[in-house]
Amino acid sequence: MPRKPRKGDVAADEAVYGAIRRAMHMGRLTPGTKLQEPALARVLGVSRERVRKALHRLVHEGWLTAIPNRGTFVPSLTVEEMREIYDVRSMLEAAIVRRLSEGHTTAAAKRLKAHVAEEKAATRRDDRGRLFELSGEFHVLLAELCGNEELTRLLRGLLTRSTMHFSLAAPRQLTNCAGPHDHGDIAEAILGGRADRAAKLMLGHLAGLVTMQAARPPQHEPIDLPQAFRGIKARRPERD
Amino acid sequence: MPRKPRKGDVAADEAVYGAIRRAMHMGRLTPGTKLQEPALARVLGVSRERVRKALHRLVHEGWLTAIPNRGTFVPSLTVEEMREIYDVRSMLEAAIVRRLSEGHTTAAAKRLKAHVAEEKAATRRDDRGRLFELSGEFHVLLAELCGNEELTRLLRGLLTRSTMHFSLAAPRQLTNCAGPHDHGDIAEAILGGRADRAAKLMLGHLAGLVTMQAARPPQHEPIDLPQAFRGIKARRPERD
DNA sequence: CTCCAACAGGATGTGCACATTTCTTGACGT
């Protein structure tokens, strides 16, 4: 047998972290909800310290907001914050597509084409869940193709915040991006070496997303914690 | 009176965090050094849990590297990592100066001029310490003038990582930037509305920094913890 | 009837002690 999962396992931390993140992703937790540690520990079936650790991590990553001696809360997102995040993404991603347009390896071109093809396939199958994942990974992929791990990490964090806005504001709407249509055009411009066009398309793409989100008013349906985490519990870590 | 600082105070956490950060900033901690919790707790005069919390935060922010069941270590920085960080900075800061060149408020212009003047004054006084601070703040100031808090926070983190390279590789060399000369030229281009020139100057400025750092080989003088934290202890928080 | 203050209940924060893992030192066998 591999190991005794009896006591402390590093996977347990990830499980709690992932459970909370998944609940937010599903829109179960509305902004302003207080995540009290004892209740979460009971619901998830783990010790309070483990919940505390996960909560601290989530606070540090910007998913939650902590007030000293008060507790941790699901943040109330303003349209201003969303605009700022997309503004930074515009700066970075415009530079990224410019750089890729000006030069990239054949392996990079191959990966890019493969990704666009997969997005189109998911669209044809009408696989909303898979398309949601792929849409987000497209932007991370572009960062990866630059060969800069720091850039990839940074953009991944920004994308996480972006999807948080989607999750909290419009969880039903499972669309991470306006659609694979834009992505295909951007990829085409990159492969064709048209830097200005690629940058322009990316800026328009991001602008379209921000307007799409700004139009949706957040829904307020406060529910209790046990109901929010129904069926989620602690599964496998599941990468970001 | 404000409050009883008798027991647990939020300032204590910041003090420990700042003490370790200051030790790294002074070059007291060489790459590869293991920061063991009991020793740090003894030296700083705080409980082990407080050291643990600060260490976890520093690890999460990228200052330290943690290995499960092994401890936390001062990372060995490669020139590749440094190149990546400056690459991301180039993308962001070029976009920043472009935006500022295309439009900024009179208040922004005033702050920018004041900062450049202060840098020149510090140079005249040959105040290396103050110039070191100002040089770093110049780049943060540009982000602030864009009116985007997310951007400011991100760039501040990037700058922190940049100075970490300086601190670990060449702590003696108290120069955060090539000099106020470049900053003055960049500010002039921004105020004059010359976006292309400002971006070009900024890229050249950052390129100059990366070559300056790459030329310095890291020095290896492993010293023990009590000696490294001599005279540092726990002072006031002191903002980043 | 309204407002203020003291009190009880509960949640967060922290120090402490123990379990587990890893590194070191020493001895044994080849």
Place this chain on the structure above:
DNA sequence: ACGTCAAGAAATGTGCACATCCTGTTGGAG
């Protein structure tokens, strides 16, 4: 003499219990 293994020690990770703080409530005074 060198490599291997085992036992002790130290450091890390974790659960537990208590101290502190906040919040909602109740009682009384104006």
